[in-house]
Amino acid sequence: MTSVQRCDQCRASYDELDPRVRCACGGLLALEHAPPAEDGASLRRLFEERWGQRNDVNLSGVWRYRELVLPSAGERAVTHPEGNTPLLRRPAIAAWAGLPQLRVKHEGHNPTGSFKDRGMTVGVTQAARLGASAIACASTGNTSAALAAYGAQAGIPALVFVPAGQVALGKLAQSLAYGAKTLLVRGDFDACLRLVQQAADELGVYLLNSINPYRLEGQKTIVLELLHQLCWEVPEWIVLPAGNLGNTAAFGKALREAKALGLIDRVPRLASVQAAGAAPFAQGFAEGFGARRTVKAETIATAIKIGDPASWDRAVQAIRETDGVVTSVTDAEILEAKAVIDAAGVGCEPASAASVAGARRLHAEGVIGRDDRVMAVLTGHVLKDPGVLLTYHQDTDPPPARANRPIEIDADLRAVARVLGR
Ligand SMILES: *Cc1c(COP(=O)(O)O)cnc(C)c1O
Ligand SMILES: [Zn+2]
16 A cells, blocks of 8 residues: 555554544544655656546546545546646636736536535545445535535445535535435534534444545645646645635645645645635634634535534644635625626636635735736536526626626517617
8 A cells, every 4th residue: 555544633544445534533634645756847747648648547637646646546546537627817807806817727617516526536436445335425515416426436325414405406406316315404514514424433334524535635636737737837826715624725735745746846825715604714814723713604605604614723734834814705795706707708606706706805905916826716617506696697686786687578579679779
């Protein structure tokens, strides 16, 4: 074996095929891989060669980087493939943020429409290697969609716990369509998380929440692929939405390892953006991370509606090591950013728009410089949450500034002409 799982707290280590997802002491586990034989320059060449090859594993934007993900499993990966998401330059979005060098990395282009696929390909590959009889997660929706799809591909029954009545329509639809047993829990996300943990302990299903160390290894590739797309030229900022903080933690780990391996010579600054109604981590940052905070979460951006983030300590480390910042944006700012992103022909779900709204706010506050190269991550696809979208454009009175109301007409050419102002 080439990797071990090490406890954050007591440093105990476990074999990479040990099925536990927490240390005996209660600490979280993280993967440590044997250092690859190649130096930074050789790794960069290897990744570049693989990108051009017609083979699902090398073509995957996750497994292409397998030396940093899970070296021993690469050739047996349960892969769609996933990743290979575009890095877009859209002047309308950049202008709204006041940041001419802003680009967006669109993770909504993954197979189930969110970055969760990057974690799930690794998590379900691991579940298959362990011979798991069932897999489970608690989710605000996207994790369950990804778990359901990859579980179906691997032939492993999937069980998802979601807060009843609080999951966006597209996500719930996916989880049903891909055949997961879908439990609508009367409670919030944090209650789902506690319940699925108990179920894993008592009932022996393999837990694929974001604390699962294999998922985080997959999510690191958002950053690796982004740096690869930039020809390993490090930008000033990477901005991302933050809920349970798995991604913030994964980004920090990716940057630490990329620098240690010589893939890059310095790290960009991370900016994690929370919704104002679900911003314990932003509060913690403002307080110098003195104490861990929890809140009762409330926001329209359901993917980041989390009051007690699981990966807190690792996310603190990520922010500290990258000289990063944490901020929050209101639902109104999120909706406006989303309307701008959508109208640029790009589109994203509400939580994703928090990154662009956050970049704009950090620029207005003088934290991000006008000419900084800013890479904002759009985490999910526009069709994930049609409910929020239709409410904004069709059902809000008075209509928001950027609302695009549908127009009902008689089946008559003159009506069309009137709409065109003729
Ligand atoms: C999961 C998710 C997030 C939040 O990521 P965390 O790792 O929980 O901080 C943000 N946006 C979307 C679309 C998500 O699915
Ligand atoms: Zn431990």
